Amino acid sequence: MAREISSPPSYWYSDSEDDERGARIMEAMRSYRSAEMAMRRRTQESMAMGENELLVLRFLTRAAAEQRDVTPIDLARHLGVSTASVTALLDRLERSGHLSRRPHPSDRRKVLVSATTHADGEMRDTLTSMHARMMRATRGMSEGETVAVTEFLRRMRCAVGDACTGTQTCCPVADAGTGGPTPPMAPDAAA
Incomplete structure (x- = not known):
């Protein structure tokens, strides 16, 4: 288990009380970020996916909740990658049963992408208890x-x-x- 660092890194040292408080906050954020990255690695391993695959599924889940159509170009923009990279990623997710592609109803040049019920179920199974713990941490805040x-x-x-x-x-x-x-x-x- 990693040991908590009680003092801020040297580049944050200052004689200012404001800077000292800021350094404590930055260290707490760094610690949280490390824990979050470890959680993301565990999630990726349990779902046998990379970061971009999970980002695509999260994006598709939110779009479905908002009843918003998603195209591969939307996903390329969201991820900041080329459409060729998105195509390869979508091919993998489609083969694993996590998403489906269908023709756009009014524009035959476009394809719509959506997460499958299999993907939704797997994400819920994997993330529900972690999300519940995170929400418990926010309860009681004014x-x-x-x-x-x-x-x-x-x-x-x-x-x-x-x-x-x-x-x-x-x-x-x-x-x-x-x-x-x-x-x-x-x-x-x-x-």
Whole structure:
């Protein structure tokens, strides 16, 4: 079993209390991310699939819940891969009985892709207990805690995304006085 690290990595050391709190948060996120990656590996192994196969099935499941049609091009865009790569991936998932392809009802040039009931059942069997444990971890949180956590995660997603570069502030933090977002700082004000 991995030992918990009690102090942040040296590149996060600072004399600032704010930075020290931030370092603890970053270390907790790193620990969570490690646990999540291990869970994904276990899921991939139990379903004998790679990450992209699971991403496709998750995408198809959500699209079905929203009653939205999905084409191979939609999947290529979602995964950020070529249509040839998606075709090979769909061939594998179709052979294993996890998805089906059918002609588009109004455009004969298109093909629609959907997960099968076999895929849905296998995903539910594999993920139900883990999802239940995750939901139990959220129970009992107040509305204020929920807002704080989701806003923090939104800002972190923005901070690690392609939108932020250099001194640009793309993820305004909530203003403690109003609860509203603080306007982004001008690049020269950040120094």
